[in-house]
Amino acid sequence: MENVEQEFLSVIREYERVIYKVCYLYTTPNATLNDLYQEVVLNIWKAFPKFRRECKISTWIYRIALNTCISFIRKEKNIPEIVTLTQEADRSEEDDETQAMLQQLYRMINRLGQLEKSIILLYLEEKSYEDISEITGLTVTNVATKLNRIKDKLKKMNKED
Template sequence: MDKTEQEFVALIKEYERVIYKVCYLYATPNAPLNDLYQEVVLNLWKAFPKFRRECKLSTWIYRISLNTCISFMRKEKNIPEIVSLTPAEADRSEEWDETQAMLRQLYRMINRLGQLEKSIILLYLEEKSYEEISEITGLTVTNVATKLNRIKEKLRKMKKEE
């Protein structure tokens, strides 16, 4: 394994949790988590030699991960949805503890948001600063703050409706 490969493998190991979180948010029956993860890693590998370190490594990884998942979702819109014949996972949620149920509810509500809104709230939940979110999404810091307030309000309304 050459030096570039070793660096890349170390990078993937270090940011594996981050990549999985982004993929989890965009995973669907037609775009399983592992497929999205593989696609992100492949795109990171393709882009790795061109990474000029002009931004933070985490910013670069988030940007590639989000763009990959969003592109995957655009392609998926033309694929019919697969319906499982087994009981839905939501039916089994009674067995889960309260925290898990709340997290599933949060992610279900987040999945109802638009692509950009999903990206912003995901980065916010990852405790990224407004500046980092701005850098990753290409929005101004003020726009990030405005959009984040609107997203939180949308999520509050969704919670009341459920």
């Protein structure tokens, strides 16, 4: 059992930032970043002994994180709200102009639907279309189509702002 715990803790440490990024995009007043993070880690812990290594562990973690956050938000859907960027981003490495552009991007992403958020998050994490397909359950063609539509939607939002 201790071996499983050590392996689990190692995985959580390795993918902590990934989990936080996914949770961050789904944060609302009713679903705080820490609440979502704890819920995701708990679900990873529950599923960890059953992980069959049929896919990459990063794919498996993304899938659990996205599904957990989406389920959590569905339960708390009373008050949709746009989330602002917090100290979770590496502000020390970015200049003010880049920071402003990032904040704008996150505001626009938060206006997207849940599936669209998931897809663009994975794209921004430089996941391949195949990985995005595996995580979301969509076909690769559908991922490409949706990604193009999301990019168009974000461009339109940017022009409107």
